[in-house]
Amino acid sequence: MYSQGLIGADGSTTETPEFLDTFQKRIDAEQKIEPTDAMPEGYRRTLVRQIGQHAHSEIVGMLPEGNWITRAPSLRRKAALLAKVQDEGGHGLYLYSAAETLGVSREQMTEELHSGKAKYSSIFNYPTLTWADIGIIGWLVDGAAIMNQIPLCRCSFGPYARAMIRVCKEESFHQRQGYEIVMTLAQGTPEQKAMAQDALNRWWWPSIMMFGPHDADSQHSDQSMAWKIKRFTNDELRQKFIDATVPQAEYLDLTIPDPDLKWNEAKQGYDHGPIDWDEFWRVVKGHGPMARDRIKDRKAAWDNGAWVREAALTHAEKRRARKMAAE
Amino acid sequence: MAVFEAILELADDHLVLGHRISEWCGHAPMLEEDLAMPNMALDLIGTARTLYDRAAMLEGKGRSEDDMAYLRGEREYRNCLLVERPNEDFAHTMLRSLYFAAFMRPFWLATLEMTTDETVRGVAGKAEKEMAYHIRHAGEWVIRLGDGTEESARRMRDAVAALHIYTGELFESSPAATEAEAEGVLPVRADMRAAWEDVIGQVFAEALLEAPEVPYPQTGGRKGLHGEGLGHLLAEMQSVYRAHPGATW
Numbered sequence: 001m002y003s004q005g006l007i008g009a010d011g012s013t014t015e016t017p018e019f020l021d022t023f024q025k026r027i028d029a030e031q032k033i034e035p036t037d038a039m040p041e042g043y044r045r046t047l048v049r050q051i052g053q054h055a056h057s058e059i060v061g062m063l064p065e066g067n068w069i070t071r072a073p074s075l076r077r078k079a080a081l082l083a084k085v086q087d088e089g090g091h092g093l094y095l096y097s098a099a100e101t102l103g104v105s106r107e108q109m110t111e112e113l114h115s116g117k118a119k120y121s122s123i124f125n126y127p128t129l130t131w132a133d134i135g136i137i138g139w140l141v142d143g144a145a146i147m148n149q150i151p152l153c154r155c156s157f158g159p160y161a162r163a164m165i166r167v168c169k170e171e172s173f174h175q176r177q178g179y180e181i182v183m184t185l186a187q188g189t190p191e192q193k194a195m196a197q198d199a200l201n202r203w204w205w206p207s208i209m210m211f212g213p214h215d216a217d218s219q220h221s222d223q224s225m226a227w228k229i230k231r232f233t234n235d236e237l238r239q240k241f242i243d244a245t246v247p248q249a250e251y252l253d254l255t256i257p258d259p260d261l262k263w264n265e266a267k268q269g270y271d272h273g274p275i276d277w278d279e280f281w282r283v284v285k286g287h288g289p290m291a292r293d294r295i296k297d298r299k300a301a302w303d304n305g306a307w308v309r310e311a312a313l314t315h316a317e318k319r320r321a322r323k324m325a326a327e
Numbered sequence: 328m329a330v331f332e333a334i335l336e337l338a339d340d341h342l343v344l345g346h347r348i349s350e351w352c353g354h355a356p357m358l359e360e361d362l363a364m365p366n367m368a369l370d371l372i373g374t375a376r377t378l379y380d381r382a383a384m385l386e387g388k389g390r391s392e393d394d395m396a397y398l399r400g401e402r403e404y405r406n407c408l409l410v411e412r413p414n415e416d417f418a419h420t421m422l423r424s425l426y427f428a429a430f431m432r433p434f435w436l437a438t439l440e441m442t443t444d445e446t447v448r449g450v451a452g453k454a455e456k457e458m459a460y461h462i463r464h465a466g467e468w469v470i471r472l473g474d475g476t477e478e479s480a481r482r483m484r485d486a487v488a489a490l491h492i493y494t495g496e497l498f499e500s501s502p503a504a505t506e507a508e509a510e511g512v513l514p515v516r517a518d519m520r521a522a523w524e525d526v527i528g529q530v531f532a533e534a535l536l537e538a539p540e541v542p543y544p545q546t547g548g549r550k551g552l553h554g555e556g557l558g559h560l561l562a563e564m565q566s567v568y569r570a571h572p573g574a575t576w
Contacts, residue, residue, distance in 0.1 A: 062353035062361065069349050073567040073576040074393045075342075075376045078349075079369055085352055086365035093358055106358075131567050131576075189574050297354065305356020307482070308417045311475025318474060 015040050027228050032158035035101035043227055047157050048102050049118075050229065055095035056113045056120035058088045060294050064128040065137060073131055080177055081134060087170045094167065098159040114299050116286065123206050125288025132185055132192075132199035138178015140200075140207040140245065146171050147241045148211070151231035179248065186252040200249070201257045208272070209280045211238040243269050329506035331385040332405070333513055334447070335395070336504065336549055338378035339406035342396055344427055345371030346560060347414055356417055363464060367424065370457040374450055381446040393576075397568035401558040402551040405501075409493035411548070411557045418482040421468040422490055425530065428461035430497040433522035437514035444512045466530045473534025480535065487536055495544035497523070504549075 015023075023040055026033065033039055062085050069085065072078035096106045112118035123141055128134065149168050155161040185196040212218060212234040224230040232240075242261075249256050260273030282288070349368040355361040379392035410427060414420045435455035442448050472479040500508060500516045507513040531538060547553070568576075 059358070059361075066353035069352055070346060070563050071567050073397075073571070073574075075372060075379070075396055077576055079372050079376070082349055082352065082365045082369050082372070086362055086369075089353075089358060089361045089365075093362065096358070184576060188576075189571060191571060192574055301354040301356070304354075305360075305417065307476065307478050308356035308472070311472050311479030314479075315471040315475040 024226070027156050027226075030228075031156075032161065033156050034158045042223070043157075043229075044102055046224060046227070046229060047160065048099055048104050051095050051099040051102075051160055052104070052109045052112070053119050053121070055092045055099060055109065056118055057124065058092035058095060059113075060120045060124045060298060062088050062092075063294055063297055064124055064126070064290070065134060067128050068131060068134050071131070072134075077134075077181070084138070084174050084177065087174065091163075091167045091170070094163040095160075098157075098163045101159045110302065114295065114302065116295065119284070121210065122280075122283040122288055123210055124294060125283050125286075125291040126202070126206055127290050129202070130195050130199060132182070132195040133203065135178050135181030135185060135196065136199040136203045138174050138176075139182050139248070140178075140203050141210070142171050142175040142178055143245060144207050144210045144241050146175055147237045147244075151237075154228070154231060156228040182254075183252060186254055196252075197254055200254050204257050205276065205279075206283075208238055208242065209275060209283075211235070211241065213277065213280070239269050242272055246270055328386070329503040330444075330510060330512050331382050332503035333501070333507035334378050334382040334385065336405040336407075336501065337513075338375045338382060338395065339404050340410050340427070341371045341378065342375035343404070343406045343557070343560065344410035344423070345369075345375060346564060347410065347412075348420070348424070350414055351420065360417075367461055367464070370454070370461070374454050374457075377446065377450050381444070381450075384446075393568065397565045401553050401561055404551060404553065404557060404561065405549055406553075406557075407493070407496045407548040408545055408554060409490065409496065411553060411560065412490060412493065413556055415486070415489070416482055417468070418472050418479065418486040419489065421465045421472070422483070422486040424461055425465035425469055426490060426494050426497070426527070428458045428465060429523045429526040430494075430519055432458035432462060432526075433519045434514060434516070437518065441514055442512055443510070447512060462526060466526070469530050469536070470534045473531075473536045483534065483536060488539065491539050492541050492543070492545045494523075495541060496546040496548060499546060499549070501549035 019038070020040060023038070023043070033043075065081065065085050065088070069078065069081050072081050096109060099109060100106060109118060113120065128137070146168060149164055149171060152164040153161055153168055155164065182196050182200075185192040187193075215221065215233045215235045218234050221230060221233060225233070246256060246261065258273045260271065262271055263269075264271045283291070345368045348364055348371065351360070351364040352368070353361060355364055375396070376392050379395040383390045383392065383395055409423060412419070412423055432455060435451040435458060438447060438451035439455065442451065469483065473483040474480070498517045498520055504513060504516060508515050527538065530536075
């Protein structure tokens, strides 16, 4: 589903200027860096952190949407939502695999998620309260994800860039199906339309916070930009998203909950009102309304499944021993 | 009317089992199973949708697939008891799927041979392949767990003890099903016994499990006599749809 502007990257590195210079020349020449290539430690660490956060976001993101699978109000919607949530899990799997090429295991990353050491997109720490949230998440949250992720298809690290190509195709489909859910509600009964407006009111600000702090306050962007892990700044992406989304809301006759939102002819884009950065940092730091429940659910799934994973390994070992004894 | 009801029984089996499996989504023991569970739920719900649509057409009262799924209560649902059993743990869930798929695969294969209903034939052609891999997926897990650790073996035996009593109902034809069989729409359920026992026997031999004697089989689903769990399942599934009568989603 989504990767957020990277939280807390540390791009510091200790290699010689010559090594860094040669590496930078490859990046500048748009050559892809592959797992077996020499790379600065800071580059590797930044990618492990970013891809890990992205993978965790996909996995945790299964929970708020999964919350509505059993209640989806038509069989067609139920099937589409199941397929969508499955896609998110699939994205998690590719991304863990891409991170593993950098020498970190899925188990290690999973433990870091459970211990709170690794972050995931804070958007998933908000609750899905009505069916309309499923539409709004597809439209806004997946829409914001696409803005972030399309440039990642050109990321300098090969495995991440290649994984993102498929991920983006699926996200784009998710975004359209989300919009279609919201359109159906907006054109439905007054109750359905109110449900859509309520969901838009709750998800709008968290969605535009997904792009991360303003450029002036974003400490780690410069090195990531130079390494071409990141291609656009937080504010550039946020602007693109708002400019694309406002006409879509107007078409549905839904109101974006920002009284300061207005077209700026000079910049050919929308100006928006102030973002509540206190809320942003509160949620990023783990105090979002669903933060504790999300990690509790992930840990419960992992812990309750321990005996299954252990049995699978034991069985494989027994099979191997029997095969060897027979040879 | 009887054919309509017999197809409805099949559709309910698939929807209810698909719903149960979908409850795992995001909570499975490993990421690979978080992907596999929705896949199998999708197969089952997909089959249910086509069957509801066909049943509604045969009934001829203008009901939609969603009316069938969302506007009938627990006394009107006609699924067998096996599919509504709660997930409990991964052992129960895999065994329930194995029992069901091992019945449905020969059922659909037989349907392909004999049915006069083209829609049902279409469903059978697709579902037969899906049931083959459900057998493979669930069967491999039953073997891994049955011949895994002490704990997994115990859980697997508990699952057999809990669920085997519901398997007899798979082979029973309700009056509606009997008519659908006589009319050449669906195959005779009891005829699937040998193929089912063959699959279960092979899996159990490798899983170090034994099929218990069942002196008192549990039945009643085809008459709308369910366990208490189904009402909760339906209350959850139908909550939004019923709260907004006539709305389009």
